[in-house]
Amino acid sequence: MTHIFDLTGKRAVVTGGGTGIGLAMAQALADAGATVTLWGRRQEKLDEAAAANEKAGFLTQQVDVADPQQVTDGFAEAAKRMGGLDIVVANAGISAGPKKLAEVTPEEFRRVLAVNLDGAFFTIQQAANVMSEGGSIITVSSLASIDATPRNYAYGASKSGVIALTKAAAVELARKQIRVNAVLPGWIRTDMTEGSQNNEKFNNAVIPRVPARRWGNPEDFGGIAVYLASDAAAYQTGTSTVIDGGYSIF
Numbered sequence: 247m248t249h250i251f252d253l254t255g256k257r258a259v260v261t262g263g264g265t266g267i268g269l270a271m272a273q274a275l276a277d278a279g280a281t282v283t284l285w286g287r288r289q290e291k292l293d294e295a296a297a298a299n300e301k302a303g304f305l306t307q308q309v310d311v312a313d314p315q316q317v318t319d320g321f322a323e324a325a326k327r328m329g330g331l332d333i334v335v336a337n338a339g340i341s342a343g344p345k346k347l348a349e350v351t352p353e354e355f356r357r358v359l360a361v362n363l364d365g366a367f368f369t370i371q372q373a374a375n376v377m378s379e380g381g382s383i384i385t386v387s388s389l390a391s392i393d394a395t396p397r398n399y400a401y402g403a404s405k406s407g408v409i410a411l412t413k414a415a416a417v418e419l420a421r422k423q424i425r426v427n428a429v430l431p432g433w434i435r436t437d438m439t440e441g442s443q444n445n446e447k448f449n450n451a452v453i454p455r456v457p458a459r460r461w462g463n464p465e466d467f468g469g470i471a472v473y474l475a476s477d478a479a480a481y482q483t484g485t486s487t488v489i490d491g492g493y494s495i496f
């Protein structure tokens with residue numbers, strides 16, 4: 247009997263898959279039987295991730311999601327190598343250092359939008375072009391799409407934009423039997439939050455307000471990736487799933 251979350255024979259791309267939440271999602275997809283290609287800007291990080299997870303059998307591709315041509319070529323190559331495409335996780339993202347409104351430069355604002363919003367758009371658009379019927383696109387937004395993000399203007403704007411893209415694409419792509427759903431992480435222990443993890447004031451002020459009383463771990467996102475990718479979620483599209491240890495409701 248096949249398992250309800252079985253992904254055997256499915257082919258996946260995870261953007262920003264060399265580290266953090268993306269890598270943990272990629273590991274879970276591979277554990278469930280999928281063939282997974284990791285995308286990232288730095289080939290050495292991708293090689294490291296593949297070597298450290300030999301059992302997962304990751305393929306890797308150096309692709310900058312902010313570059314539409316690289317994304318288009320990347321999906322063509324990924325589909326050729328894996329024999330098709332069923333699952334895409336639009337996870338790649340960056341954050342800018344905290345800045346007051348008056349101090350944000352146009353260049354910094356654009357830099358974050360280029361990766362987090364333009365990158366998510368190119369990823370969804372080109373994935374849909376090559377994806378099989380029954381495919382699943384998972385976007386990684388943030389609680390920053392709901393909560394105010396003072397001093398992180400571009401990040402909040404980009405992650406709200408990802409929700410808008412997710413919903414719009416979910417409606418249009420439903421005709422092609424492709425689902426699009428967003429995951430919204432809370433405070434997760436990854437490279438992106440290293441500064442906050444090492445900041446005593448932050449740890450004393452914020453983490454005690456998380457009902458689960460701890461930082462989230464990348465591994466906390468494996469289950470949602472497998473579920474949303476699987477046929478168990480066949481009737482789920484356009485949704486936003488918060489995974490934050492209860493932070494946003496407390």
Ligand code: NAD
Nearest residue numbers: 262265266267286310311337338339388431433434436438
């Ligand atoms: P991370 O820094 O480990 O992961 C981000 C990955 O994206 C890295 O591997 C990086 O190399 C890659 N990347 C960056 N720019 C890229 C580009 N132009 N093209 C391709 N890859 C690129 O941090 P993470 O926390 O695992 O972040 C993963 C996602 O989760 C991001 O979208 C982030 O905004 C989101 N998120 C994280 C948190 C958190 O607390 N860590 C909270 C909410 C949302």
